[in-house]
Amino acid sequence: MVPVNTYRVAIVGTGEIASEHAAALRRLSDRARLVGAVDVDEARVAEFARRWDVPSSFEALTRLLASETLDVVHICTPPSTHVPLALECLSAGVVPLLEKPPALSLEQLDALLDAERRSGVPVAVVFQHRFGGVPVRLREAPTRAALGRPLVATCNTLWFRDDEYYATPWRGSWASEGGGPTMGHGIHQFDLLLSILGDWQLVTALAGRQSRPTETEDVSAAVVRFANGAIATILNSLVSIRETSYLRIDYENATVELEHLYGYTDADWRVTGLDGRALPALTASREGAETSSHVSQLRAVLDALDRGDAPPSPSPTPAGRSSWRQRSTHPRSAAGRFAPATSRRAPLLLEHAGHGCPVARCRSTGWLRSRRARPSGPCRRRTSNGWRS
Numbered sequence: 001m002v003p004v005n006t007y008r009v010a011i012v013g014t015g016e017i018a019s020e021h022a023a024a025l026r027r028l029s030d031r032a033r034l035v036g037a038v039d040v041d042e043a044r045v046a047e048f049a050r051r052w053d054v055p056s057s058f059e060a061l062t063r064l065l066a067s068e069t070l071d072v073v074h075i076c077t078p079p080s081t082h083v084p085l086a087l088e089c090l091s092a093g094v095v096p097l098l099e100k101p102p103a104l105s106l107e108q109l110d111a112l113l114d115a116e117r118r119s120g121v122p123v124a125v126v127f128q129h130r131f132g133g134v135p136v137r138l139r140e141a142p143t144r145a146a147l148g149r150p151l152v153a154t155c156n157t158l159w160f161r162d163d164e165y166y167a168t169p170w171r172g173s174w175a176s177e178g179g180g181p182t183m184g185h186g187i188h189q190f191d192l193l194l195s196i197l198g199d200w201q202l203v204t205a206l207a208g209r210q211s212r213p214t215e216t217e218d219v220s221a222a223v224v225r226f227a228n229g230a231i232a233t234i235l236n237s238l239v240s241i242r243e244t245s246y247l248r249i250d251y252e253n254a255t256v257e258l259e260h261l262y263g264y265t266d267a268d269w270r271v272t273g274l275d276g277r278a279l280p281a282l283t284a285s286r287e288g289a290e291t292s293s294h295v296s297q298l299r300a301v302l303d304a305l306d307r308g309d310a311p312p313s314p315s316p317t318p319a320g321r322s323s324w325r326q327r328s329t330h331p332r333s334a335a336g337r338f339a340p341a342t343s344r345r346a347p348l349l350l351e352h353a354g355h356g357c358p359v360a361r362c363r364s365t366g367w368l369r370s371r372r373a374r375p376s377g378p379c380r381r382r383t384s385n386g387w388r389s
């Protein structure tokens, strides 16, 4: 697709993940220009602006919005700040591109969706694993027809974080992070599963604190039935010494598997077909679409904005959401399937982490169409304390 616009972009929160965003914007510099940065930490934002050549920096989003004309703001702050900052962007008519998780509760999510509807400005959320080449092909109708019905799936995010990881003040509390590996880590992989298999209808889940000094869970497990009838298990862990991210879907005609850690290429996928059955070339690279990264998601977001569409994202069903709201409020109503105290949170977390993402509801793109077109002017990462996310 030929780029149409050059978007004016700012980043709020200039910590670890912000560099990934700045690098993605640099890769797509003919389509988006990083014109501002914000952080409550004055020294950090100054250093970030110097490193990435950002012309203006501020200590509050309010001041940025008052000073700059912007199209998109990347929100890279701790999870509890995502919704308030996104609401500010929507009020200013600017698209917020939120890091995951978009919200900490269904109430917050509803407030965000409501503001999105009222403003007519779409909200986008970073779930970069949807945007590698193979999932894009798996979602296409001819591939789906060739693979047959999805029958059973496994989705494991088995990662390791030591006690020191929780020294970052916002990690590990319900109030600031909203959950453990369910909201912050496995969220990527089960979001990918959802993007391929569609909406789930039933979730039974457990969560527990097995080892880490955290208020939230460090392990969660769920059994899920999708609307299409497929049954899946989902395991999210931060206590697993041999780390892996593993996804497997058994279709009628083939088994499709992915094994990676923090980001994949086409080469990390494996397809095993039923004897003699012709299958589509799932892992044949297409230019620019083969990796899962902030670059591939940002490219898809900019493509959508160029077309005047809402950015591509998860698709929650109102029915699924409301049934989960009910279960979350009355956890024991599911015949004892919700066991220890924190397990009551797991279905709620799973629901709004992977399933309740705002963007699918934002089909109101009048804002985008009315904007004046301007002339065009490796995901694997370890942070300074050693870990991603």
Ligand SMILES: NC(=O)c1ccc[n+]([C@@H]2O[C@H](COP(=O)([O-])OP(=O)(O)OC[C@H]3O[C@@H](n4cnc5c(N)ncnc54)[C@H](O)[C@@H]3O)[C@@H](O)[C@H]2O)c1
Pocket: 012, 013, 014, 015, 016, 017, 018, 038, 039, 040, 041, 044, 059, 060, 061, 076, 077, 078, 079, 081, 099, 100, 101, 126, 128, 168, 184, 388, 389
């Ligand atoms: N998509 C991914 O692969 C991925 C990977 C890592 C982190 N993340 C997500 O990115 C977000 C940030 O994570 P991080 O590791 O970069 O955190 P971090 O702590 O390294 O950085 C957050 C920054 O935000 C700043 N900040 C806090 N409140 C602010 C506010 N109100 N206004 C402006 N700045 C504010 C902090 O001073 C800090 O510099 C989290 O939601 C996390 O889950 C996503």
